[in-house]
Amino acid sequence: xxxxxxxxxxxxxxxxxxxxxxxxxxxxxxxxxxxxxxxxxxxxxxxxxxxxxxxxxxxxxxxxxxxxxxxxxxxxxxxxxxxxxxxxxxxxxxxxxxxxxxxxxxxxxxxxxxxxxxxxxxxxxxxxxxxxxxxxxxxxxxxxxxxxxxxxxxxxxxxxxxxxxxxxxxxxxxxxxxxxxxxxxxxxxxxxxxxxxxxxxxxxxxxxxxxxxxxxxxxxxxxxxxxxxxxxxxxxxxxxxxxxxxxxxxxxxxxxxxxx
Amino acid sequence: xxxxxxxxxxxxxxxxxxxxxxxxxxxxxxxxxxxxxxxxxxxxxxxxxxxxxxxxxxxxxxxxxxxxxxxxxxxxxxxxxxxxxxxxxxxxxxxxxxxxxxxxxxxxxxxxxxxxxxxxxxxxxxxxxxxxxxxxxxxxxxxxxxxxxxxxxxxxxxxxxxxxxxxxxxxxxxxxxxxxxxxxxxxxxxxxxxxxxxxxxxxxxxxxxxxxxxxxxxxxxxxxxxxxxxxxxxxxxxxxxxxxxxxxxxxxxxxxxxxxxxxxxxxxxxxxxxxxxxxxxxxxxxxxxxxxxxxxxxxxxxxxxxxxxxxxxxxxxxxxxxxxxxxxxxxxxxxxxxxxxxxxxxxxxxxxxxxxxxxxxxxxxxxxxxxxxxxx
Numbered sequence: 001x002x003x004x005x006x007x008x009x010x011x012x013x014x015x016x017x018x019x020x021x022x023x024x025x026x027x028x029x030x031x032x033x034x035x036x037x038x039x040x041x042x043x044x045x046x047x048x049x050x051x052x053x054x055x056x057x058x059x060x061x062x063x064x065x066x067x068x069x070x071x072x073x074x075x076x077x078x079x080x081x082x083x084x085x086x087x088x089x090x091x092x093x094x095x096x097x098x099x100x101x102x103x104x105x106x107x108x109x110x111x112x113x114x115x116x117x118x119x120x121x122x123x124x125x126x127x128x129x130x131x132x133x134x135x136x137x138x139x140x141x142x143x144x145x146x147x148x149x150x151x152x153x154x155x156x157x158x159x160x161x162x163x164x165x166x167x168x169x170x171x172x173x174x175x176x177x178x179x180x181x182x183x184x185x186x187x188x189x190x191x192x193x194x195x196x197x198x199x200x201x202x203x204x205x206x207x208x209x210x211x212x213x214x215x216x217x218x219x220x221x222x223x224x225x226x227x228x229x230x231x232x233x234x235x236x237x238x239x240x241x242x243x244x245x246x247x248x249x250x251x252x253x254x255x256x257x258x259x260x
Numbered sequence: 261x262x263x264x265x266x267x268x269x270x271x272x273x274x275x276x277x278x279x280x281x282x283x284x285x286x287x288x289x290x291x292x293x294x295x296x297x298x299x300x301x302x303x304x305x306x307x308x309x310x311x312x313x314x315x316x317x318x319x320x321x322x323x324x325x326x327x328x329x330x331x332x333x334x335x336x337x338x339x340x341x342x343x344x345x346x347x348x349x350x351x352x353x354x355x356x357x358x359x360x361x362x363x364x365x366x367x368x369x370x371x372x373x374x375x376x377x378x379x380x381x382x383x384x385x386x387x388x389x390x391x392x393x394x395x396x397x398x399x400x401x402x403x404x405x406x407x408x409x410x411x412x413x414x415x416x417x418x419x420x421x422x423x424x425x426x427x428x429x430x431x432x433x434x435x436x437x438x439x440x441x442x443x444x445x446x447x448x449x450x451x452x453x454x455x456x457x458x459x460x461x462x463x464x465x466x467x468x469x470x471x472x473x474x475x476x477x478x479x480x481x482x483x484x485x486x487x488x489x490x491x492x493x494x495x496x497x498x499x500x501x502x503x504x505x506x507x508x509x510x511x512x513x514x515x516x517x518x519x520x521x522x523x524x525x526x527x528x529x530x531x532x533x534x535x536x537x538x539x540x541x542x543x544x545x546x547x548x549x550x551x552x553x554x555x556x557x558x559x560x561x562x563x564x565x566x567x568x569x570x571x572x573x574x575x576x577x578x579x580x581x582x583x584x585x586x587x588x589x590x591x592x593x594x595x596x597x598x599x600x601x602x603x604x605x606x607x608x609x610x611x612x613x614x615x616x617x618x619x620x621x622x623x624x625x626x627x628x629x630x631x632x633x634x635x636x
Binding site: 009010013035036039040042043044046075076084088090091094095096097112113115116117119120122123124125126127128131132134135140143153155156158159160162163164165166167169170171174195196198199200202203204205206207209210212213214216217220 | 298299301307322334338341346347383387391393396398465472473499
């Protein structure tokens with residue numbers, strides 16, 4: 001169960017996001033648009049070198065934003081080899097193309113296979129790195145408010161914010177439920193017993209969600225909620241934001257052009 | 261026959277059979293973990309098309325929120341999205357020693373109706389993508405289509421078909437929830453496999469190196485569908501059914517949440533099966549996407565196309581086998597229409613009608629049994 005891990009992770013991210021640093025100083029709306037541009041550049045580039053370059057750019061930005069590099073690299077590359085790496089592995093052998101290396105047992109690594117596997121790995125790794133940069137350099141509340149720049153309806157942004165907040169509550173509740181059961185156990189549970197426990201926990205959680213939602217509604221009403229959310233819009237584009245934005249646009253254009 | 265054989269042959273070229281079997285099992289296991297598509301698997305073009313496909317469902321969801329819901333429902337959706345998120349983190353032990361997790365989309369659809377389930381699961385996916393790096397940001401359109409649209413709508417259609425007009429305590433509801441969850445996730449896996457599989461034929465370099473997900477349809481669809489049908493979908497079915505059973509004991513009112521006017525049996529088939537028709541319509545809409553592909557599906561060449569591709573020699577066995585079975589709509593084309601594209605769409609529609617008839621027969625069977633149950 002990685003519930004505890006999720007809680008820790010989000011607390012850690014908030015702490016880094018509130019430190020002073022290069023990316024932390026930029027406007028959140030700019031960072032979201034830049035992230036989208038970067039993802040497009042990574043997706044549209046047909047050159048491994050260009051994608052690698054963008055990855056090093058992400059590393060540099062992490063360094064300037066005082067994100068611990070070891071943590072940044074581990075967070076991205078510990079998971080990727082597990083999923084994408086294993087997905088890409090058979091492609092080494094079964095993509096038709098000129099042979100590159102002969103392995104024992106008659107396996108042949110093809111050149112096209114190697115390239116396509118590298119494309120997949122690098123693209124996924126660089127994209128995840130860019131997304132992680134946004135989250136580590138921006139407090140979640142600012143990310144949410146800034147999503148308005150993508151023309152998301154205010155109601156949706158309100159719901160997103162509340163969801164994020166209640167994920168934490170529900171995770172705590174779930175943790176408590178599992179802990180209370182575990183503390184009363186003398187032996188390991190069998191498969192069917194565990195499944196029964198999970199069903200009961202899910203059902204209870206659903207009931208609690210429904211209950212809490214009506215309580216939250218009453219709380220909102222009693223504080224004067226009138227069907228339309230209002231937020232304090234404190235975003236302001238400064239010269240440095242415009243400069244950074246121009247740089248991002250240039251980098252994107254260059255990456256797409258170089259990687260034609 | 262021949263197409264499958266060529267596809268298989270071109271894949272297995274130079275790889276020993278034992279390794280192929282190993283990779284087959286390996287891929288099966290791997291693809292069960294690949295439902296949250298990361299950025300890099302799909303080309304930006306596909307990602308944008310997927311956003312366009314999901315957009316109407318989001319609009320439908322927001323409209324439903326506004327129409328049905330007062331501000332009371334803002335916290336409700338938030339809590340359900342949070343619930344869906346947390347459910348995705350429950351690892352359910354499955355026989356054999358491993359674990360898998362459910363998406364919770366089927367459960368949300370049963371409790372809230374599919375339109376609102378789309379919103380709740382989408383919101384959970386957005387938070388996963390942005391905050392936890394689970395699933396890509398450009399790929400959100402594709403992920404939302406698979407897990408927040410296909411899964412809830414298919415599950416709901418089947419759940420409704422089996423448990424409509426049944427009391428909340430009926431066993432039929434548990435069966436409907438299980439079948440709905442299973443089928444919903446399996447169909448979602450089919451679409452994910454389709455999205456992966458069109459990548460290598462649409463996007464590759466001049467020498468044929470795939471730029472995104474490398475496996476053709478002939479590999480990606482079976483891998484996704486079988487892996488999910490055997491492992492992940494049963495988990496979704498189990499979680500959905502067990503929670504519905506739990507709610508029957510603990511909080512029956514949750515199962516009557518979607519309060520709809522009772523549909524009388526005199527109503528036309530369209531109204532009765534509206535959700536199912538919507539799903540079918542979406543599938544028909546998707547058919548012309550195949551027209552965007554230049555040439556034939558990778559690895560699905562016929563014998564004539566092989567020679568036009570520069571292959572001077574057609575293996576004798578292949579030439580013999582290809583004559584064994586000639587499909588009524590060979591190559592998804594009807595020569596009489598004199599237009600390949602029209603033929604393709606026509607084939608899509610015929611296919612849909614055939615599947616529709618099968619589905620209708622199945623429904624008849626269920627309805628007959630239902631009336632049988634009532635008369636007891």
